[in-house]
Amino acid sequence: MALKYVDEISLTDKNVVARFDFNVPLDKNDHTKITDTTRIDEALQTIRYILDNGAKKLVLMSHLGRPSGDKKEPEFSLEPVAKYLAEVLGEEVILSESCTDSGIKTLLSLKQNRIILLENLRYHKEETKNDREFAKTLATYGDIYVNDAFGTAHRKHASTYGIVAFFKNKAVGGFLLRREIEALNKVVNSPAQPFVAIVGGAKVSDKIKIIERLLSNVSDLLIGGAMAYPFLKASGVDTGISLCSDEDVALATKVLKSPNGKKIVLPKDHVCSKTFGGDPQVVNDAKIPEDMMGLDIGPRSTTLFKDVLFKAKTVLWNGPMGLFENEDYSAGTFAIAEALADSKAYTLIGGGDSVSAVKKSGLADKMDHISTGGGASLEFIEEGTLPGIQALKFGID
Missing domain, CATH: 3.40.50.1260 (Phosphoglycerate kinase, N-terminal domain)
Structure with missing residues (x-):
């Protein structure tokens, strides 16, 4: 109906x-x-x-x-x-x-x-x-x-x-x-290929469903922000004192071992600090020193991610690449915003902090669609619909 x-x-x-x-x-x-x-x-x-x-x-x-x-x-x-x-x-x-x-x-x-x-x-x-x-x-x-x-x-x-x-x-x-349904259907039903998703944020457990759903459809899944550290650790890479729970590492391990795990692209370097939001230091390696935490993707990772995005025809972005609210750790996130602004791909910003980042970058008007609902847009991509939409379509008793 x-x-x-x-x-x-x-x-x-x-x-x-x-x-x-x-x-x-x-x-x-x-x-x-x-x-x-x-x-x-x-x-x-x-x-x-x-x-x-x-x-x-x-x-x-x-x-x-x-x-x-x-x-x-x-x-x-x-x-x-x-x-x-x-x-x-x-x-x-x-x-x-x-x-x-x-x-x-x-x-x-x-x-x-x-x-x-x-x-x-x-x-x-x-x-x-x-x-x-x-x-x-x-x-x-x-x-x-x-x-x-x-x-x-x-x-x-x-x-x-x-x-x-x-x-x-x-x-x-x-x-x-x-507008939201039409935009999200372009990602859910028949995204123009190559389809690239960028996922950031803090916890793998919060986005495990969307990661698993996207991996079956995307050409590449770029992972940045605090989301990347459990995946790096699961890959055998030291992550220092970066935010990294055992639960998230276990989930990341499962995803990486899945048939589509090879589609995941992880950072090759980082902007780190010894304290949260402290003095920044570029670490030119995937490995993070034992007394430091990652707070942004580094220059090499930015170039890698931009190269992947350049080939895309559909891009979904959900989650920043680092602590973008702090100017010292905003370069990676804003570089992604710039890459999408210059892209010829259909670009969908999937709510949450990504929206704040795009607005802060001044490039919001260059995106094809910016979702007004973070959790709602992710659930729509996971399920293909939402309870409120289903109720309008079919009614309820």
Whole structure:
């Protein structure tokens, strides 16, 4: 069954309840200031379409941060999101007291104020528990349900999954969801070959599924960042005091011994230090001295990785090559960003720290697609779909 989208259903005189991912970063010292509005900006196309195509009311839903789930915590309020939306949309956005506030029904009956933003869904533990009654309450706010929250579509939560049961043939995806699915399908279904994946990050155990899935499809799998050290150790290479758990080494050993293990490309040199973030030193060998830790790929590794990427027609990047937040250890990560910016390949940045790195490099507009959901994009590649997407396609009881 094909997934229907918001432009395939009539919105005229309908109340629309829509789930977005407004889980934006706030200033650590001032929780009223948003430091990166990307996730809200990516939702604007869907919001404007709903408002411009006859909807009577639009009820927006989202979570922000990780509140405890049993009380209202001001530092996780969606008030900054409401203010920003009002500015960019040019009309008032009413923030409800809570998701279940009795005043919401009154707002829905009034002629003025088209846009209502529900306060943080995760102020209620019922959200993450996919509580049916909570989902039913949320469903009463709309005649039509729209899910445009790709970043949370891998969660079976009340607002992304359970709510669909109350919208038979009236649950659709938004434009962001469509963009994400179309982009990821280019990697999952029939990537143009050679297909090269770059995987970084901290723990092999966090990404073992995606590594195993990718190895069956890629021509080469480049591994950098802290992810590389367990693989080097499993290959018999000394890694000094680099981050390297026994569990990750065992997983890396298993992967390297697999039939596709030969596709893995590991660093040949490193930028190291005796302390985390300390003075940098280039080590011109795969072997790391016993009193040092690796914190970035070195110049030889950068050249090797760029040579592999030069031949690619499809590239997926998930995870930095080192401690890129520190200028001394950012060269490897930014070199990858530059290589992808110059590449003729289809380039997909798979969420998480890779997105931060690409933005910091100033090359974000040179990438073909930057996913808004780190965990969601990885799970989509692993499974070929997500629970929230499946619910929209087939419904749930």
